[in-house]
Amino acid sequence: MGQNDNNISFSLSQITFSLLLLSSAAAPGWAQMSLPIPTTTSPSLAPASLAPANAAPPSLTPTYSTPDGYQLGAGDRVRLDIFQVPEYSGEHQVLSDGSLNLPLIGTIPVQGMTLKQASAVLSAKYAPIIKRPIVTITLLGARPLKIAIAGEVSHPGSYTVSPSGEQGVPTVTRAVQLAGGITQAADTRQVQVRRARPLNVGGEQVLTVDLWQLLQTGDLRQDLLLQDGDTIFIPTQTVVNLAEANQLAAASFAASKAEPLRIAVVGQVNRPGPYTLTGNMDGQAEAGGGVQMPTVTRAIQVAGGITQSADIRRIQLRRLTKTGADQVIDVDLWKLLQAGDVRQDIPLQEGDTIAIPTATAMTPTEVTELASASFSPNKITINVVGEVVQPGVVEVPPNTPLNQGLLAAGGFNRRAKKGSVELIRLNPNGTVSRQQVAINFSKGLNDKDNPPLRNNDTIVVKRSGISGVSDAIGTVLSPLTGGFGLFRLLGL
Structure with a gap:
């Protein structure tokens, strides 16, 4: 009985072990856990279960993080890993014909395949040689x-x-x-x-x-x-x-701010024409030390500033696109002056043209505000002629009152008619206006008695009545005085 009991127990143990194997085989994931068993009797392809315990650890070579859609091509450096068969695992390079030259299976084309697709193809190629091979391909170095x-x-x-x-x-x-x-x-x-x-x-x-x-x-x-x-x-x-x-x-993938830009400024500026702009032309950097992008107002400053006849509400920026067509952008710098709308000061790019039209009508208040704008010129030129100490061309700041313009020319001389002067101005519509202005140096800036000067204004200071009479008498008597001098010379 003891021996039979032992036989029965052994048989039951075998049956139980077999049932466990069958239930495990039916469990999901069992196929992935199967060990590759080579079909050849070569010692180098020993079953993975017989691999030595001190087998070399997996490679620690850094790899590239690639998208699933990355397609292999000539020049890619990859690592081939065959699970539990380290003899045929290693690094390879995709050849110029788009193939991998691998042990046992030879040359396999992988050009245009993703890593997963290539792994599946190589697994199929190794299947006749290795039982249920699991092949993994990792990208070590991507080709240019x-x-x-x-x-x-x-x-x-x-x-x-x-x-x-x-x-x-x-x-x-x-x-x-x-x-x-x-x-x-x-x-x-x-x-x-x-x-x-x-x-x-x-x-x-x-x-x-x-x-x-x-x-x-x-x-x-x-x-x-x-x-x-x-x-x-x-x-x-x-x-x-x-x-x-x-x-x-300001984006990181925008055009370089330091690259020179060739642009043109035409219309109502003091020096119209083409210009080359670079970042920080005024020597000032943005907050944080960055390079400042050239903008519309900076281009106008380089072109000498706007004239006092400029219509800054209807500025046009003409931009040549890559399609060959012009893109027209309307810019209203009056919004920049009145409401601080910095969006109007649009950044420029290569080939831009800024066109500033002539204003048809401007109020004295608008003229005054324009004269103080940052994109107006630092100096304007006026002409002072007649009875002043230093007649000629005089440079004064924009919006300078007429009284200060006279003083910049040295003021009246002793022959001047000091009660009034004549102001001659070229208007935006091409006409010329003349205005008699009574002079009172105690008056402040105002359009009637002390108007603000514009570029190219002319101030005419006439001679006083007494000076005119004395000049006429001097002219009449000049031959006689010349004769008296001759008499003195001859001792008569």
């Missing part, structure tokens, strides 16, 4: 990517980007930076990335990226990781939003 960028960037064209260091695989904004940054006419909400599908299956894939959301909310998903052969297109915005212009100019 060739991309193209077109549209509203400073330097469109083709670029080769080498992933390196912490930057890893390049993104849309990094590519835009390589192309010199976006222009001020860029529509950052509709950036398109055109991409070939994996293994060239199907048509071209078009991905839309909203870089404005990246600026506003920090949505890094909009900064798409690029792949080899991607084309980035940045369209032209149809309507310019002045509120967004300064934010786009």
Whole structure:
């Protein structure tokens, strides 16, 4: 009985163990836990369960964080890991023909495959040799990517980007930076990335990226990781939003502020013509030490400032876009003076033209305010002629009263008619006005008795009546006085 009981117990133990194996085999995930068992009798392909306990640890070589859609290509450096078969695991480089040369299975094309697709293909290739192989491919070094960028960037064209260091695989904004940054006419909400599908299956894939959301909310998903052969297109915005212009100019992927800009200023400025602007031309940096972007008012200052006939409400900024069409932006600097609307002082870009029209009608109050604006000239030129100590051209600050203009010319001389002067002014409509102004040096600035001077005004100071009579008598008597002198010379 004792022996039979032992046999029965052993049989029951076998049955119980077999049931446990069957239940485990039916459990989910069992296939993934199966160990690869080589079908060959080669000692180098011993079952994984027989692998030595002191086997080499997994490689600690740093890898790149890549998107699932990253497609392998010539020049990529990868690591091949076959689970529990370290003999055939190791680092490899994708050859120039887009293939991997691997032990036992030879040359396998992987060009255009994602990492998962290549892993599945290699697992299938190793299946006849290794039982249930689990193959993992990890990207160790990404190849240089060739991309193209077109549209509203400073330097469109083709670029080769080498992933390196912490930057890893390049993104849309990094590519835009390589192309010199976006222009001020860029529509950052509709950036398109055109991409070939994996293994060239199907048509071209078009991905839309909203870089404005990246600026506003920090949505890094909009900064798409690029792949080899991607084309980035940045369209032209149809309507310019002045509120967004300064934010786009300050973006990390905007055009360089230090790069010289060739622009033109025409119309009612003292020195119209083409100019080259650079950041911080006045030697002042922005708060925080950054470079200041050239703006409309800075361009006007470089062009000598506005004339007193300028209509600053209807300034036009004409901008040439990458499509070849002109984009016209209306600028109202009067809003800047009255309400501090800094949006009107729009940043400039290469090739911009600023056109300042002539005002048809201006009140004396508006003229006074314009004269004190930062984009008005520091000096204006007037002409003082007639009976003053130093007649001629005189430079005075804008909005200078007529009394001070006279004093700048030395004031009246002893022959001057001091009661009044004549003010001659060229009007914006081309006519000339003449005004008799009574002089009273105790009067303050006012349009009647002490009007503010404008550029190119002329002040005429006439001779007094007594001086005129004495001059006439002197002219009549000048021959006689000349004869008397001759008589004295002859001793008569």
